[in-house]
Every structure is written in C-alpha cells, then in structure tokens.
Amino acid sequence: MLARILLESLTRRRRRRLLGLLAIALGIAVAAAVGTLAVDVGDKVSRELRSFGANISVRPAADSLAVTVGGVDYRPVGAGAFLPEDQLVQLKRIFWRNNIVAFAPFLDVPVTLAGNRTVLVGTWFDKSLQVDKSEVFETGLEKLHPAWKIQGHWPADVDPNAVLVGRRLAERLGLAVGQTLPASVSQPNADPGNDSSLRLRSSAVFTVCGILETGGTEDDEMLASLTAVQKLAGLEGKIRRVEISALTKPEDAFAHSDPAKLAPADLDRWMCTPYVSSIAFQIQQAIPGSEAKPVYQVAETEGKIVDRVGVLMAVLVAAALVVAALAVASIMLASVLERRAEIGLFAALGATHSRVAVLFLLEASALGLLGGVAGYFLGSLLAWRLALAVFGVPVGLHWVILPACLALALGITLLGSALPVMRALKISPAAVLRD
Numbered sequence: 001m002l003a004r005i006l007l008e009s010l011t012r013r014r015r016r017r018l019l020g021l022l023a024i025a026l027g028i029a030v031a032a033a034v035g036t037l038a039v040d041v042g043d044k045v046s047r048e049l050r051s052f053g054a055n056i057s058v059r060p061a062a063d064s065l066a067v068t069v070g071g072v073d074y075r076p077v078g079a080g081a082f083l084p085e086d087q088l089v090q091l092k093r094i095f096w097r098n099n100i101v102a103f104a105p106f107l108d109v110p111v112t113l114a115g116n117r118t119v120l121v122g123t124w125f126d127k128s129l130q131v132d133k134s135e136v137f138e139t140g141l142e143k144l145h146p147a148w149k150i151q152g153h154w155p156a157d158v159d160p161n162a163v164l165v166g167r168r169l170a171e172r173l174g175l176a177v178g179q180t181l182p183a184s185v186s187q188p189n190a191d192p193g194n195d196s197s198l199r200l201r202s203s204a205v206f207t208v209c210g211i212l213e214t215g216g217t218e219d220d221e222m223l224a225s226l227t228a229v230q231k232l233a234g235l236e237g238k239i240r241r242v243e244i245s246a247l248t249k250p251e252d253a254f255a256h257s258d259p260a261k262l263a264p265a266d267l268d269r270w271m272c273t274p275y276v277s278s279i280a281f282q283i284q285q286a287i288p289g290s291e292a293k294p295v296y297q298v299a300e301t302e303g304k305i306v307d308r309v310g311v312l313m314a315v316l317v318a319a320a321l322v323v324a325a326l327a328v329a330s331i332m333l334a335s336v337l338e339r340r341a342e343i344g345l346f347a348a349l350g351a352t353h354s355r356v357a358v359l360f361l362l363e364a365s366a367l368g369l370l371g372g373v374a375g376y377f378l379g380s381l382l383a384w385r386l387a388l389a390v391f392g393v394p395v396g397l398h399w400v401i402l403p404a405c406l407a408l409a410l411g412i413t414l415l416g417s418a419l420p421v422m423r424a425l426k427i428s429p430a431a432v433l434r435d
Helices: 002-011 014-040 042-052 085-092 167-173 226-233 264-271 276-286 296-338 340-348 353-390 401-425 429-434
Strands: 056-060 100-113 116-123 127-130 136-139 149-152 162-166 180-188 199-213 221-225 241-246 290-294
Touching: 014 296, 014 353, 014 401, 056 276, 085 100, 085 127, 085 241, 085 276, 100 136, 100 226, 116 167, 116 226, 162 167, 167 199, 180 226, 199 221, 199 226, 221 226, 241 276, 264 276, 276 290, 296 340, 296 353, 296 401, 340 353, 353 401
Parallel strands: 116 221, 162 199
Antiparallel strands: 056 241, 056 290, 100 116, 100 180, 100 241, 127 136, 149 199, 162 221, 180 199
C-alpha cells in the first residue's frame, strides 16, 4: 500500500517534481564537477602554476660571497665554489623524485661583447637525462620556464654557437635574430709556473637564434649551451647553481619545523609531506656540498593561489547546494499546502505523525537519489568540457564520486524537506475536512 501511494504521489504533479529534480541535479552537478576536477586535474593545476618558475635554488654550500650587480654575478671566472654537473641525476633519485617537474643548471661567466661587459649563462635548454636503464627524464630551460617569450627559437644543446640574447641587451647592441657576435672571456692561467694573476683570453663567435624577454635579469644576459660555456671558461663539468621546479604542498606551521629538533615520528611525517622545505632538505642530502633553499616568494605565491582557488570552489559548491536545498524546501512546502486535505484524511483514518512524515521523506529521498544520479553525470560532462577547454586534456568518469553525490543529494533533499514535513504534521484533520 505504501509503495503504491508513494508511486502515485511521485507521478502526479510532474511539473513540480521535475523542477525539484532539476534543482537537485544542478546543485549536485556543480559538486561533481569540482570533485572530478580536484581528483583528475589537481596535478595539472599545480603544473600550470609551475610556469611561475623555479621554487627551489641549489648552490654550493662553500660558495664565496657573490659580487652581484642587478642580480648578475660578476665574480671572475673560477672564483667561488662549484657543483659537479654529473651529480644532477641524483635529483631524480630522492624520495620526492616524481614531484620534480623540471630543473636546469647554470654557469655564469662574465664576457666582453664589442667592448661591453655582460654575462654569458650556460644552461640546458632541452636535455634528455638518463636516470637509469629504463628512465629518461626530459628537462631543461624550456620546461622550467615555459612562459618565457622567445622571438626566434630556442637554441639546441648540441649547437655550441647558438645563443639567446636578452631583450634589453639586444636593444643596446642593436642585435637581431641571425646576427653573429664575438665574445671573449678571461680564463685562469693553467701554467703553474706563471704568475697567477695572468689570464689567458678565450673567445668564440655566437649566432643569435632568439631574443629573450622575461622581465627579469635575463633580459641583460646571453644564454648558451652549458657545454659550450664550460669549454669557453675552462670549467668543464662544473656548474654554479641549479634551479628546480617541484610540485609542493602549501606550507603550514609544521612545514617550518627544524628537522634537527623533530622526534623520529614527526621527522618521518615531515619528510613524507611534499613541503618545499622538505624537498629542499632531501636535495641537499642527495648532492654533496650543496645548499638547497626554497624560493619562498614563488612557493608562497603558488600556495596562496592554490588555497584561494580551493576556497573559491568550496564556496561555489556550498552556494549551489544551499540553493538546491532552498528550492527543494519551497517545492515541498507548496506540495504540503496542496495536499492538506490528503494529509487530514490520512490522520482521520488513523495514520500517526511518523507515518505521514515517512511518506513525505520517502518521496523526498526518491527525488534526491534521482537528482543525485542525474547531477553526477551532468557534473562529469561539465568537468570533461572544462578540463578540455582549460588544460587541453579531457577527464573520465570517476565512480568513486558517485556515492558522495548520492549522499549529498539525499542530505540536501532531507534538509530541505524538514520544514515542510513539520508544517504537515501541524495540520488539523478536523479543520481541513470541515473546509
């Protein structure tokens, strides 16, 4: 009997039921879309934010005080400490190796161009690094700074004569893509019998393959392949610094703990959390003689953006669910007012308050479950379209989200039905039947 009454109640007043179903489906669709994006493209969001640049900088721990002007290191060639280039493969062997998105080494060498002093920077542009027998890691400046603007094209690592010239430097010297320019650098004298103050002068001719614009110090520099700059400066196998881009978790109070003072259990938790500080600590342990420091300006900015995007999405979901609950409440309240005579008849025939409440709540539950299923598929379609438009990669169905969508739909439907059901229980059978 109850099933027949419930079925007839759901099939009557179809327009009102469809409006309630639509309200629930739209609210759940927003929640499902946000959940799908969070599950499937969370790393893609972090990788997009990695276009800000490196968030970890590695330098020799014993490096001397740098002589910098406008962010450019003007120390003589060979001055200060260096890191071995062959140790960079250790970056892909730490615990958080999969969080290392890209990195590039740098060797800054002061050079003279047509009587003008500037800095020639050796680096990897597009490097295939052999990590082990089965893994090759693609890295370099192209992946570390994908947002840099290049007029022309990136140099090839195998081309020792190709260079990128910073925009401001190119304007000062009147350089354009395709031009050649000679550069000279003073090397330390390799003959121990000579006066150590004497220098041997080395020179090379470079071809401008691109004009670089970053808005930073690189606009006043030249960038060439690391091997060519090492050979020109007589510093084969040496690098001055490494910039690393890593996927990290926004830092909290625990992230700033001193690992030397942590208890073993807390240290394990700190090491097993992808904070920028914990990844830098592991890098420092992996490369002997190095000092890895987080670039907090980049890391904190990225963390704030991730947090604010998360808060924004949570607010959107909450707003959609609240609107759906209000829509259900209004529809159920209208249904109660229309069915006052039916409710009074139930009560007159001996139906208790609990039976009347169960009837309305079962109707709401059935409506909520149908809206939850519809909202899940609609939200998955919405997430697929958004991911394709924003990231260029579609997402699939995540069935693990379906139970959560059904629970949410059931919850907001019952919550929205609470007030109308209480109103229904207050109806007086005598007054209704008399009217």
